[in-house]
Amino acid sequence: MEAGKAKIAAKRQTAVKPDRILVRGVNWLGDSVMTTPALRRLKESYPEASISLLTLKSFADLWLKNPHIDQVLTFEKTEPSRDISAKIKQEKYDLAVVFPNSFRSALECKRAGIPRRVGFPGQWRRWLLTDPVEKDHSLMRMKKPSMKEILRRTDQEGTLSRPVFPLKAHHVFHYLRIIEYLGGNPEPVNPTIQVDEEEVVNFGRNFLSSPKEQKTGATLIGIIPGAEYGPAKRWPEKYFVETAVALLKNREVRLVIFGGPGDLNTGERICRSVQSQRKGSDDSPDLIKNLAGKTSLRQLCAGLKACRIVLTNDTGPMHVASAVGTRVVIPFGSTSWELTGPGLPGQDRHALVSVPTPCAPCYLKECPIDFPCMENLKPEKILQELLNRI
Numbered sequence: 001m002e003a004g005k006a007k008i009a010a011k012r013q014t015a016v017k018p019d020r021i022l023v024r025g026v027n028w029l030g031d032s033v034m035t036t037p038a039l040r041r042l043k044e045s046y047p048e049a050s051i052s053l054l055t056l057k058s059f060a061d062l063w064l065k066n067p068h069i070d071q072v073l074t075f076e077k078t079e080p081s082r083d084i085s086a087k088i089k090q091e092k093y094d095l096a097v098v099f100p101n102s103f104r105s106a107l108e109c110k111r112a113g114i115p116r117r118v119g120f121p122g123q124w125r126r127w128l129l130t131d132p133v134e135k136d137h138s139l140m141r142m143k144k145p146s147m148k149e150i151l152r153r154t155d156q157e158g159t160l161s162r163p164v165f166p167l168k169a170h171h172v173f174h175y176l177r178i179i180e181y182l183g184g185n186p187e188p189v190n191p192t193i194q195v196d197e198e199e200v201v202n203f204g205r206n207f208l209s210s211p212k213e214q215k216t217g218a219t220l221i222g223i224i225p226g227a228e229y230g231p232a233k234r235w236p237e238k239y240f241v242e243t244a245v246a247l248l249k250n251r252e253v254r255l256v257i258f259g260g261p262g263d264l265n266t267g268e269r270i271c272r273s274v275q276s277q278r279k280g281s282d283d284s285p286d287l288i289k290n291l292a293g294k295t296s297l298r299q300l301c302a303g304l305k306a307c308r309i310v311l312t313n314d315t316g317p318m319h320v321a322s323a324v325g326t327r328v329v330i331p332f333g334s335t336s337w338e339l340t341g342p343g344l345p346g347q348d349r350h351a352l353v354s355v356p357t358p359c360a361p362c363y364l365k366e367c368p369i370d371f372p373c374m375e376n377l378k379p380e381k382i383l384q385e386l387l388n389r390i
Contacts, residue, residue: 018094025055029316038175043068085111165338222310226263230365259292267292333373351385
């Protein structure tokens with residue numbers, strides 16, 4: 001073991017200091033946000049180097065104004081791997097930092113002829129990396145249980161305790177481990193997305209500028225009812241409606257629903273239900289608006305920054321909201337905030353809410369039983385967390 005560590009240290013010391021670094025970005029929005037601390041530490045380690053980020057074209061705007069990246073290269077989701085390799089080969093990089101765990105991401109950098117390639121092994125890709133960084137296997141990771149295991153846990157309700165995760169199990173530390181291998185500072189900082197005040201003003205002008213909306217001084221509250229990963233992450237739609245109605249009754253607020261194109265219909269149903277239940281009150285219909293699928297990624301960032309607080313499922317925009325500086329309230333069921341929660345683990349800025357459920361966290365896309373982790377998490381509990389933070 002000690003010999004192995006000495007060999008790694010010697011390899012670091014003899015490595016040529018890179019002038020041009022390629023960071024192969026990850027392919028999920030939330031994970032992209034969680035790489036921002038590692039990108040900052042990488043730039044601190046190599047301040048003179050030019051750092052390029054290779055990312056999905058749909059994520060390009062996330063990196064505008066980021067001070068730790070010098071260039072953004074993009075690819076389409078359906079773009080052939082060989083074409084991506086040819087594109088980055090022209091840039092003549094000295095070092096590739098491969099954040100994803102996929103075989104393809106390492107193969108792209110190998111084909112591009114980048115002489116030093118650093119990342120985690122696994123997925124049969126160790127041979128594609130010049131510097132495989134071993135994971136800390138003492139940390140707990142996501143493990144999806146079988147149906148048999150779920151039924152066993154459910155039968156033992158009341159006798160099982162929720163798993164305890166160390167702070168360093170969070171995915172922010174996962175990416176920092178690669179930077180530490182390169183000699184960088186492994187201390188975490190908050191994930192951050194840069195959005196300036198002009199962008200926030202433009203968001204309001206473009207989306208919240210009707211005469212009725214201009215007259216109100218109500219607090220803006222965001223709602224994110226979707227989750228691209230799957231329905232097991234989604235708090236029931238009926239609970240979002242009930243919470244929205246109660247917010248309008250208890251506080252002077254305006255509600256904005258955010259999400260992607262796939263959340264458009266969900267947002268419309270929530271708006272109609274809320275407006276129907278508020279019928280006959282003095283509320284303006286403009287006090288709840290559905291912007292799901294109607295904003296660009298950059299406008300989503302600005303809109304979330306404009307909010308006082310956001311009620312959201314555990315999803316990519318949750319991480320964006322936290323990273324632009326907005327507090328979030330999240331109903332957690334099938335996933336672990338210790339692994340993928342907003343911000344840094346151990347902070348108390350956000351409300352991470354759950355109810356004791358023997359089969360949670362299961363990390364499944366769909367609940368195979370009666371969805372107890374979310375169905376039993378009632379609106380009253382979420383509402384109180386929101387009211388305490390408005």
